[in-house]
Amino acid sequence: xxxxxGKKKKGHLTxxxxxxxxxxxxxxxxxxxxxxxxxxxxxxSFTNYDLKSASFVGVQNYIDIFKDEIFLKSIWNTxxxxxxxxxPTMVLALLLAIMLNRKIAGRxxxxxxxxxxxxxxxxxxxxxxxxxxxxxxxxxxxxxxxxGLPSVGWVTDTKWAMISVAIMSIWSSxxxxxxxxxxxLQGIPDYLYEAATIDGANAVQQFFNITIPSLKPTTxxxxxxxxxxxxxxxxQVYILTQGGPLNSTTTIAHQVYRNGFxxxxxxxxxAEAVVLLVLILIMTMINMKGGNTDxx
Amino acid sequence: MSTKKNSMGMKAKKTLNNLLTYLxxxxxxxxxxxxxxxxxxxxxxxxxxxxxxxxxxxxHSLNLDAFKNAWDMVNWPxxxxxxxxxxxxxxxxxxxxxxxxxxxxxxxxFKGKEVLFIILLMGMMVPAQSIIIPQFIIMRSVPLxxxxxxxxxxxxxxxxxxxxxxxxxxxGPMGIFLCRQFYSxxxxxxxxxxxxxxxxxxxxxxxxxxxMSTTILATLTILKTVATWNDFFYPxxxxxxxxxxxxxxxxxxxxxxxxxxxxxxxxxxxFTSLPIVVVYxxxxxxxxxxxxxxxxxx
Numbered sequence: 070x071x072x073x074x075g076k077k078k079k080g081h082l083t084x085x086x087x088x089x090x091x092x093x094x095x096x097x098x099x100x101x102x103x104x105x106x107x108x109x110x111x112x113x114s115f116t117n118y119d120l121k122s123a124s125f126v127g128v129q130n131y132i133d134i135f136k137d138e139i140f141l142k143s144i145w146n147t148x149x150x151x152x153x154x155x156x157p158t159m160v161l162a163l164l165l166a167i168m169l170n171r172k173i174a175g176r177x178x179x180x181x182x183x184x185x186x187x188x189x190x191x192x193x194x195x196x197x198x199x200x201x202x203x204x205x206x207x208x209x210x211x212x213x214x215x216x217g218l219p220s221v222g223w224v225t226d227t228k229w230a231m232i233s234v235a236i237m238s239i240w241s242s243x244x245x246x247x248x249x250x251x252x253x254l255q256g257i258p259d260y261l262y263e264a265a266t267i268d269g270a271n272a273v274q275q276f277f278n279i280t281i282p283s284l285k286p287t288t289x290x291x292x293x294x295x296x297x298x299x300x301x302x303x304x305q306v307y308i309l310t311q312g313g314p315l316n317s318t319t320t321i322a323h324q325v326y327r328n329g330f331x332x333x334x335x336x337x338x339x340a341e342a343v344v345l346l347v348l349i350l351i352m353t354m355i356n357m358k359g360g361n362t363d364x365x
Numbered sequence: 366m367s368t369k370k371n372s373m374g375m376k377a378k379k380t381l382n383n384l385l386t387y388l389x390x391x392x393x394x395x396x397x398x399x400x401x402x403x404x405x406x407x408x409x410x411x412x413x414x415x416x417x418x419x420x421x422x423x424x425h426s427l428n429l430d431a432f433k434n435a436w437d438m439v440n441w442p443x444x445x446x447x448x449x450x451x452x453x454x455x456x457x458x459x460x461x462x463x464x465x466x467x468x469x470x471x472x473x474x475f476k477g478k479e480v481l482f483i484i485l486l487m488g489m490m491v492p493a494q495s496i497i498i499p500q501f502i503i504m505r506s507v508p509l510x511x512x513x514x515x516x517x518x519x520x521x522x523x524x525x526x527x528x529x530x531x532x533x534x535x536x537g538p539m540g541i542f543l544c545r546q547f548y549s550x551x552x553x554x555x556x557x558x559x560x561x562x563x564x565x566x567x568x569x570x571x572x573x574x575x576x577m578s579t580t581i582l583a584t585l586t587i588l589k590t591v592a593t594w595n596d597f598f599y600p601x602x603x604x605x606x607x608x609x610x611x612x613x614x615x616x617x618x619x620x621x622x623x624x625x626x627x628x629x630x631x632x633x634x635x636f637t638s639l640p641i642v643v644v645y646x647x648x649x650x651x652x653x654x655x656x657x658x659x660x661x662x663x
Contacts, residue, residue, distance in 0.1 A: 087566050088475035092466040095485070098536035102500055103488050109499030165393060168386045179390050181649060183397060188645045188652070189638050190595035192613045196620075196634045197404045200627045206417055208403050240397065301492035304597065308620055322494040329498050330602060342495040353490050 107346070113339035120333050130340035139316050140324055140341060144348075146231060147320045151299040153235035158246055159291060163284075165243065166250030180251070183244035191241070191304035198237045199224075199309055224310050227317040234305050234318055242298075246291055253287030254280070289360045293353060300349050321345045408432065408632035415628050431628035432636065438629070439615040440607060445640075448612040451530050452593045456586055458535040463585065464578060467544020468570045472556060482545070488538040493598055501602055504529045529603040530611070534593060540585050547581040548574060583651045587644070594641055612637050 114130055116123040134140045165183060169176050186194065201208045202223035210220040223233040257280065265275050303322040306312055312319030312327070319327075322345060329338030407415060408431050409424040469475075470482050505522040507513060512520025523529045551574070559569045597613035604610065610618075616637045619630045645652065 084473050084566055085475035088469045088473035088478065091469035091473070091567075091570075092481065094462045095466040095536040095541060096481070098462075098532065099485060099488060099538075101503065102533040102536070103491060103496060104484075106496035106499035106503065107491065109502070110496055113498060161393075164389070168390050171383070171386050173383055173386055179394060181646070182394055184652065185401070185642070185645070186397060188591050188595075188641055190597065190613050190616075190641070192595075192597050192616050193634045193638045194400075196616060196630055197400045199620075200407065200631060201400055201403065203627070206415065206420075206627060208399075211420065211422075240400070243393075244397075297490050297492070301494060303494060308617065322492060325494045325497070330501075335498050339498055342498065345492055346495040349490055349492060349495075 110339045110342050113336055114343045116336040118336040130337050134340050142316050143319045143321050143324045150302055154238050154299050155295045158239050162246035163250050165247040169251050170254045186241045187245040194241050195308035202233055227315050230310055230318045253284045257283040293356045296352050404631045404634050407628050408635050410628045431632040435629040435633040444610045444612045444615040454531050455534045455593045456589045459537050463540030464544045466541045468548050470545040471548035485538050525604045525606050525609050587648050587651045
């Protein structure tokens with residue numbers, strides 16, 4: 070620590086030194102547990118580390134992972150999950166926010182209710198849905214059967230499994246995004262709508278010409294954060310489907326976990342982790358670029 | 366159109382709009398409630414009532430067997446104590462460190478401030494899984510801990526200890542970001558007046574900024590409490606022993622093992638979620654405030 074040596078009398082630090090001292094505890098932890106691990110992941114990805122020994126293997130891991138059908142599948146699954154969740158969640162959240170923004174009785178109750186799934190842990194949510202989704206004893210199939218429809222293999226059919234994971238994820242994050250949109254809506258000044266009404270604009274025109282443009286920053290924020298969160302999807306998959314059936318729900322993050330901590334192929338898993346990191350970086354950079362030109 | 370007719374039309378339209386609003390809200394509310402409803406009713410069912418042949422939609426009585434059985438499967442008192450301890454320390458520690466750094470970034474001038482802040486913010490997009498392997502190795506290699514020698518080899522280091530579940534979370538880009546945003550809204554004249562009175566920057570922080578930080582600290586407390594209590598990925602990687610199990614890990618052990626006992630599983634889901642639901646219902650306004658602030662741009 071470089072403080073305390075300030076040449077001022079009485080041990081008072083200069084403002085700039087104090088600044089460094091105040092951010093120091095954070096920066097130590099951030100450096101040890103985030104910055105150094107990023108570098109280490111990259112270094113490890115060029116080795117065959119397996120918790121016991123490590124030797125340098127060059128880019129072999131990268132060659133291998135891009136020949137690994139399960140890993141390639143996990144990349145597609147991750148993108149598929151993003152496609153299934155991000156836009157539907159945003160559209161539903163906006164709809165919900167518009168409803169909650171109307172001055173109606175009971176909206177506090179509805180807001181409380183819709184946000185509730187978001188505070189439940191992904192373990193609890195996945196456990197609850199594992200019962201809904203179970204193909205024989207599950208509630209959803211019991212409901213379908215009760216109205217004369219055939220059962221669906223929610224988490225046992227390769228066509229349905231990722232859709233089921235996505236539905237559960239939308240259920241869990243809808244309220245959070247709706248509250249974000251709600252705070253965006255509340256920031257739009259009323260006079261914009263009043264002026265538009267005087268000019269004869271109808272509700273649909275007002276929605277597309279006032280509401281949507283005014284919500285651009287909120288939409289941008291939600292989109293960027295949703296992309297990041299969806300790309301690192303792990304908990305749902307780990308608990309609900311364990312990546313199955315036939316790897317139809319395994320994701321990049323799930324492969325990193327499986328290879329790293331089930332098979333102890335840590336060098337290999339590190340290469341996959343680097344791919345995950347790079348994909349998120351590229352995606353966020355594209356988003357930022359798109360967002361900036363839009364806002365300007 | 367005459368004005369009278371117009372206003373009547375408007376009124377009818379408004380009623381119709383309200384009806385439509387309620388219809389959509391209630392429909393979505395049902396979708397949200399169905400899973401929660403079945404968690405609750407199933408946990409009161411007997412084994413027979415959830416069986417394939419004798420399935421009952423509703424339990425006949427408030428049978429507590431599922432709770433008893435689920436409670437016996439894991440050392441829950443220990444798991445709750447672990448989770449509580451970790452949550453309290455992480456929340457207290459990160460609040461202090463985050464507000465400290467947030468104040469420095471908002472109010473103090475030092476070289477490289479902007480760059481240092483941006484480097485911190487970038488941490489928000491680093492997925493936990495992409496750095497978990499080195500974090501695991503770092504924890505395992507802490508010198509002189511868990512049977513390690515001075516070079517950090519030979520033992521298990523800080524793995525399977527409270528420290529491994531606490532240390533990484535004492536920092537947090539989100540918390541620093543929120544504190545900085547919050548402190549940036551304070552008038553600068555506040556600092557200047559205090560400086561004239563002879564206060565140093567640190568004194569300004571703890572005697573002026575901290576007492577005025579109730580909103581942001583409460584918000585952060587809530588966000589961090591939920592995140593820490595609900596985290597299962599870290600405990601999954603960092604701990605191995607029964608004694609170090611957190612609540613989420615305890616619940617996670619039900620995965621796959623008791624597929625026929627969904628009533629036990631739902632009971633465990635219910636009682637592990639209850640504390641966080643109570644916190645949520647008591648401190649709702651801070652949840653909303655937290656989202657509103659974190660959702661703000663700039």
